[in-house]
Amino acid sequence: MLQAHHRTFTGTIRLADAALLIAACWVTNRFLSGAFVSVSDVGLFVQSCVVLVCWFVLGERLDLYQSRRTENLFRELQSLGEAVVLCMGLVTILALAMYRGVAFHPVTASLLGFAAIAFERTAVRGLLRSLRVRGYNFRYAVIVGCGRSGEVLAATLRGHPQYGVRLLGGLRLPGENGSLPAGVRDLTDVGNLRAILSEFAVDQVLLCPSHEAKSGNLLEVFNLCDLAGTPCHYAPSFFSLRGVHPSVAWYGNLPAFAFSTGDGSPLRRMVKRSIDFFAALIGIVLLSPVLITVAVLIKLTDRGPVLFRQTRVGQFGRPFACLKFRSMCMNAEAKLAELRAANEEDGPTFKMKDDPRVTKIGRLLRKYSLDELPQLFNVLLGDMSLVGPRPPIPSEVEEYDWWQRRRLSVRPGITCIWQVFGRNRVPFERWMEMDLQYIDNWSLTMDMKLLARTVGTVVKGTGC
Numbered sequence: 001m002l003q004a005h006h007r008t009f010t011g012t013i014r015l016a017d018a019a020l021l022i023a024a025c026w027v028t029n030r031f032l033s034g035a036f037v038s039v040s041d042v043g044l045f046v047q048s049c050v051v052l053v054c055w056f057v058l059g060e061r062l063d064l065y066q067s068r069r070t071e072n073l074f075r076e077l078q079s080l081g082e083a084v085v086l087c088m089g090l091v092t093i094l095a096l097a098m099y100r101g102v103a104f105h106p107v108t109a110s111l112l113g114f115a116a117i118a119f120e121r122t123a124v125r126g127l128l129r130s131l132r133v134r135g136y137n138f139r140y141a142v143i144v145g146c147g148r149s150g151e152v153l154a155a156t157l158r159g160h161p162q163y164g165v166r167l168l169g170g171l172r173l174p175g176e177n178g179s180l181p182a183g184v185r186d187l188t189d190v191g192n193l194r195a196i197l198s199e200f201a202v203d204q205v206l207l208c209p210s211h212e213a214k215s216g217n218l219l220e221v222f223n224l225c226d227l228a229g230t231p232c233h234y235a236p237s238f239f240s241l242r243g244v245h246p247s248v249a250w251y252g253n254l255p256a257f258a259f260s261t262g263d264g265s266p267l268r269r270m271v272k273r274s275i276d277f278f279a280a281l282i283g284i285v286l287l288s289p290v291l292i293t294v295a296v297l298i299k300l301t302d303r304g305p306v307l308f309r310q311t312r313v314g315q316f317g318r319p320f321a322c323l324k325f326r327s328m329c330m331n332a333e334a335k336l337a338e339l340r341a342a343n344e345e346d347g348p349t350f351k352m353k354d355d356p357r358v359t360k361i362g363r364l365l366r367k368y369s370l371d372e373l374p375q376l377f378n379v380l381l382g383d384m385s386l387v388g389p390r391p392p393i394p395s396e397v398e399e400y401d402w403w404q405r406r407r408l409s410v411r412p413g414i415t416c417i418w419q420v421f422g423r424n425r426v427p428f429e430r431w432m433e434m435d436l437q438y439i440d441n442w443s444l445t446m447d448m449k450l451l452a453r454t455v456g457t458v459v460k461g462t463g464c
Contacts, residue, residue: 013065014055014056014059014065017059017080017117018051018055021087021109025044025047025051025091025113029105032108050090054086054091055083062082069139069163069165070165073125076125077121080121084114084117088113091106131164132163138165139203139204140168140202141157141167141205141206142167142168142171143169143170143181143206144193144207145207145213146173146176146208146209147209147211148237149208149235149236150180151181151182154182154183168200169185169196170185171188171189171190171192171193171196172188172189173209173210173214173221174190174217175214176212176213177210177212178212190221193205197228204231205230206233207221208235209237268444273382275386276385276386277379277380277382279386280376280386290370298326298361301360301361302361306326307323307374308323308325308326308327309322309323311393312392312393313391313393313394314408314411314412315411316408317408319394320391322375323377324375325365325373325374326359326362327362327366327371328358329357335356345428347399347427348396348400349396368458375414383411384413384414385411385412386447388411388416389407389410389413390413403432404432406439409439410439410442416450417450418430418434421434421453
């Protein structure tokens, strides 16, 4: 029923989303305008038109209105949240350019607008899924290939009737030795695809090749679907790799699959970097008395330099100069070889509870992690993040197992998950696993929680 009126339905949802955003702007303008000079109703009308245009453009650019029947709610709301932030950001810039005093509160409007759209989308999603379970608004699909991904897809669709996708059957690709997914009707080989697309109302082709399939056969399927106007979804088996997030990168007009670790969303990376930059800048300003005091104490108690610059390995293996307040004697690195036998850590890292190289002032700095404060400048420069795996030294990286190198796929941080939950009592391999856990499950909320716990750890003085 709804499938036959897909464009009308999508257009209605698009207008409803825009109307909710405009309503959020009007509500914040009317109830919170005391903080700004009010603008006329004409100004509000112009602002509404800008919101409408921005939302429609972003909807197209970010594919907000493509079918999301098989996606989870979190992913849909994440995309909508990013779009709301971008839309309100553009509206704010235009509003500031048009008016000296603007009755517009972008943060409040964004939160209110997102909450309204999230409620609307959740309600619509629940209604549609209820209809699909009852046999309405379903789509037909055909699996092509005997790959492992086909088995996963078939099991997923059978186990989630609310997706509303019914499998007509499956086709083998030439050269494949495996079998089609269990319970999927055998429609012989891909040579019958043209006849099936002609005879049945197929809404999508799910291409799930095994490793034996040849690229020429895949191209044949793509071309056939393209000529018929049937969407083709490509699901190679290696997409199930742990921690891998696939996306599409463009080199001019040439698309290429991109496989990245961690979150591949450009907006979320931009938000994280913006938070890092401004938080580091504010931190340097607010903590400047502490920075100056520590620098003076080091100079008064030791004739050496205040800062210790050490080469560390950053994102993707790029070396950078990591800054710390010097907490050891001048020739500390030269003495390291003599102390290797007393190392209390497993793996390639070195740690001693009573390291003789640490100065008196250095012990105090390390206890409260004050020696790490200059790394705020590293964050400001973009070499580091506030939260992320700690930056290793090159000699440690040389001894990494290959799976451990994945921790270099993100910017290193001043604090990390193992420091908060283990703090120097974690075996090296578990330390690596915790870093990868952070990378695979990263979110801005997680960063906020880790920063809050780090403050508590520092105040308690349970550092190195």
